[in-house]
Every structure is written in structure tokens, then in C-alpha cells.
Amino acid sequence: MDLSNELFARALKLIPGGVNSPVRAFRSVGGSPFFVKSAHGATLVTADDRELIDFVCTWGPAIHGHNPPVIKAAIAAALEEGTSFGTPNPYEVRMAELIHALVPSIKKVRMCNSGTEATMSAIRLARGFTRRDKIIKFAGCYHGHSDSLLVKAGSGALTHGNPDSAGIPASFARETVVLPYNDPGAIDRAFAANPGAIAAVIVEPYPANVGLILPLSGYLAHLRKACSANGALLIFDEVMTGFRLARGGVQEIEGIVPDLTALGKIIGGGLPVGAFGGRAEVMDQLAPVGPVYQAGTLSGNPLAMAAGIAALELLDRNNPYPALDALGRKVRDALRAACKSKGLAAQVPQTGSMFSIFFTDREVHNYEDALTGDAKMFGRFFHGCLERGVYLPPSAYETAFISTAHEGAAIDRACEVMDSVIRGL
Numbered sequence: 001m002d003l004s005n006e007l008f009a010r011a012l013k014l015i016p017g018g019v020n021s022p023v024r025a026f027r028s029v030g031g032s033p034f035f036v037k038s039a040h041g042a043t044l045v046t047a048d049d050r051e052l053i054d055f056v057c058t059w060g061p062a063i064h065g066h067n068p069p070v071i072k073a074a075i076a077a078a079l080e081e082g083t084s085f086g087t088p089n090p091y092e093v094r095m096a097e098l099i100h101a102l103v104p105s106i107k108k109v110r111m112c113n114s115g116t117e118a119t120m121s122a123i124r125l126a127r128g129f130t131r132r133d134k135i136i137k138f139a140g141c142y143h144g145h146s147d148s149l150l151v152k153a154g155s156g157a158l159t160h161g162n163p164d165s166a167g168i169p170a171s172f173a174r175e176t177v178v179l180p181y182n183d184p185g186a187i188d189r190a191f192a193a194n195p196g197a198i199a200a201v202i203v204e205p206y207p208a209n210v211g212l213i214l215p216l217s218g219y220l221a222h223l224r225k226a227c228s229a230n231g232a233l234l235i236f237d238e239v240m241t242g243f244r245l246a247r248g249g250v251q252e253i254e255g256i257v258p259d260l261t262a263l264g265k266i267i268g269g270g271l272p273v274g275a276f277g278g279r280a281e282v283m284d285q286l287a288p289v290g291p292v293y294q295a296g297t298l299s300g301n302p303l304a305m306a307a308g309i310a311a312l313e314l315l316d317r318n319n320p321y322p323a324l325d326a327l328g329r330k331v332r333d334a335l336r337a338a339c340k341s342k343g344l345a346a347q348v349p350q351t352g353s354m355f356s357i358f359f360t361d362r363e364v365h366n367y368e369d370a371l372t373g374d375a376k377m378f379g380r381f382f383h384g385c386l387e388r389g390v391y392l393p394p395s396a397y398e399t400a401f402i403s404t405a406h407e408g409a410a411i412d413r414a415c416e417v418m419d420s421v422i423r424g425l
């Protein structure tokens, strides 16, 4: 790790904490981060030439593995034509058509540059449309780092012990009502306590930023009903789950039609992108047709659009979801079997190509449950895996991702490693 350590020492002098996004700093698991110089398929190559089987997948986007030839070729072709025009470009139209075709609740869509922008803009739009100020979010759900959403926001914030970030006026936070996930009574009480005041309910339909949490049967349908009954918009934050579990996202799997959806990660094919969309009459409140302002110098950037279009077309063509789910179940079964034989209490939620592990005997249905997980034990598990060449998310409160490139030797090797590490805990 000599080169990584040297780079980190230089980074620490000029970049706060040495990183450009906090969870990369390894604070939650201890030690210092490694630097990566290249990535292909399921593999990261560190600055020190170590090869690691990667279950972070650049925090979700790399569903086709790293640097897949189809996406590389699409970016290279777009690059020949120019990197940014400051005018509408043909890729934006193709992207909008693709998103609409795959996620039918999205009648109109606006591209932006990150998931944070997508959720922030969706909230502003919901407030403008309903002419109401308050929003409801759920403890442990992360929706990016805009002011009104950085309240009880899960992983990154959690790891650093300040779930309510400094620098956010208390008056902003007061407009955000935070509720426990998976509790239908809490939603009913919040609407009753704030009559005519709630603009929107924003939710990660499968929360995946405190580890992975799945909804209890009927819960998302209850949210849908409660929003409709109270004139509030339902916003699905599918920045992580969009195109990850099904072409149409969790909304397709669960048969729920949200009013607005936020997207990001996979739709950029590894380049920076976000998008939000939904009901046409809501989206038409956006400038230049409506009064809600939203803009971006590089929004709809041709390179990012080309990469994202290639990523989505590949998903549409190959339907990798059944195969990805088989890989997910393989890892889940291996983890559960290893914990059982070791006599270690653990929960291993998994759906499709997403999984996490909580070292607790309590079933995990919300943020409070997730916090009962033994983070020190996770740290030992994480470092044990890393030493043997398997890279998991460096926090007990993150979700691991599998790509199509993991099929075969990588998944077998990773299961073997995780099994032996757990037996040695």
C-alpha cells in the first residue's frame, strides 16, 4: 500500500480528509483508503497493483462491470463530436425517450448532473406545484446532500456521527418531517398533524443507504394512498434502485405509480448524471414553461448522455436481472451459511444484485433496527475480506452491489473469501 499511502498523505494536505466524498475515507471501518488507478469488469486495480474483486461498483452505477466495451465505444464516438455544446443535442431526446419507455410513470423528464440535484429539484417542484412547504422523509433514507434532505440521512452522515449536518439552518430542517420507515401509522399521524401542509413524501422505495432494508407487505401501497388522500406528491428516489433491480425500477416490481421519480447512478453509465421526471402537469411547472426554476450548464451533456444511453440499451437488450438475482442469492446463501455455522447472529437482506450484512439478531425493518448491527464486527469482516482481495463498501451502513461481470470465477472466489473470513471472526 506504499503508493496509496503516499497519495493519501499528499491528498490530506489539500483535500479535506483527503477525499472528495466522505464515505471513501474509511472512517467507519478504520485504516486509510487505497487509491485505484484502473478498473475493468469486476476488478479494481489499486495504485500498488493489487487486484480486488469490487462489490461497490462505483456505489451502484457499474451494473455492467467497470469500463464495459459498449459504453467505452459510445463515449469515444461522442467525444469525436465535442464535449459540450450549450445547446440542445440529439442524445438528450433519445435519453428522454428511453427513460419514458422503461419507466412509464415518467411522462416528462429533466436531466441534471447528480442524484443530489435530482432529488433537490424534485422537492422544489413538488413545493411549487402544491404550494405547500413541508416534506416527509424517512430516517436512514439518503437523498443526496441538499439542505432540506440532509436530516437523518443514513450512511455517510451516520458514519461521521452528525446525521444533522452543521450549516443547515434549523428553520430549514423544521420543514422536513422525519418518520420511521415501514410504519404506516406514523405516516397517518404525520398527515393528521400537518393538515394541508405536506407538499411531498420522498422515499427510497427500498432504502439502501443504511444497509439494505425491504418494505413490509403493503407499506409502499399505503404511502401511495396516504399521499393521494392528502394532496401530497409521492416521490420515489430511485437514484440507486432505478435500472438496478428491474428495467422499470422498484415501482415496476411493486406496482406503485409515484408522482415523481429521481434517477441517477446507472443512467450515467459511469459519468456524472441525474434526472427527475413524472406526471406531465407537474413537470410542466418547470422553467421555461412554468414558475419553478431549475437549470444546469452541463445538463444533458453529450458524453454523459452517450454513456447512459449505451448502459440503458444494454440493460434493455440483455435483461440481466434474473442472472443478477441468482448471483445475489448465491452471496446471500454463502453469508447466511457461514454465519450460521459460526453461531454468529446476522441478517443478510438481499434483492437482485443488492445485499448487505447486519451483525445483529434483530430483523432490520428500519433505521433503529439497522443501528443494532455490530459495526466493529463489520469492520473486522471488511478488513478480512480486503486482505484477501474482496472489496466491500467501507461502512456497516452501506449496500453492496453485484455486476454482470461478477458471474463465474469472481463470484465463486468472493463467496469462498467471505465464508472463510466469517469463520475466522
Ligand SMILES: *Cc1c(COP(=O)(O)O)cnc(C)c1O
Residues within 6 Å of the ligand: 113, 114, 115, 116, 117, 119, 142, 143, 144, 145, 204, 209, 237, 238, 239, 240, 264, 265, 274
Ligand atoms: C447516491 C444517492 C443519491 C445522491 O446521488 P449523487 O449523485 O451522489 O448526488 C440520492 N439518492 C439516493 C437513493 C442515492 O443512493
